[in-house]
Amino acid sequence: MSSMYRILCLSHDPAIVIEHPEFHSGSNGRELAEAVVLRGIEGHKGCDLLIGRYSYPLIEVGCPDRTREHVGGYHPHHTVWVDAIWLKLLYLAQRAPKDSPERQLAERAPMPGCWTPERLHCLRTELDLAEGTTQ
Ligand SMILES: [Zn+2]
Numbered sequence: 755m756s757s758m759y760r761i762l763c764l765s766h767d768p769a770i771v772i773e774h775p776e777f778h779s780g781s782n783g784r785e786l787a788e789a790v791v792l793r794g795i796e797g798h799k800g801c802d803l804l805i806g807r808y809s810y811p812l813i814e815v816g817c818p819d820r821t822r823e824h825v826g827g828y829h830p831h832h833t834v835w836v837d838a839i840w841l842k843l844l845y846l847a848q849r850a851p852k853d854s855p856e857r858q859l860a861e862r863a864p865m866p867g868c869w870t871p872e873r874l875h876c877l878r879t880e881l882d883l884a885e886g887t888t889q
């Protein structure tokens with residue numbers, strides 16, 4: 755299966771999609787994208803970067819290995835990958851009424867620091883969630 759990798763900068767709302775010829779396609783796109791995030795990207799120093807795998811549309815999102823902790827997450831030496839469909843469900847569940855079972859499940863989701871409501875909010879356009887459908 756051919757995939758394309760893009761870097762997603764979540765320090766902007768909505769997230770900025772960064773194209774990079776180095777990891778655009780090819781068999782080792784995943785490794786190259788991870789290496790680029792660790793090295794840092796010109797114009798996005800200190801930004802919150804994720805990796806998107808696209809096969810059109812976005813199918814998987816990776817939270818890269820960071821030495822620094824981010825909100826409630828800490829996973830040095832590996833990237834946490836999640837299917838985009840789960841992130842969509844999580845996004846919707848995080849916005850469900852406060853005492854609903856969906857919302858309670860969302861709050862118990864694994865790696866909460868990786869997938870906070872704030873981060874998913876910035877990702878909503880890439881996740882193809884129409885704006886203004888919730889709240
Ligand atoms: Zn940025």
Ligand SMILES: [Zn+2]
Nearest residue numbers: 817827834868
């Ligand atoms: Zn993470």
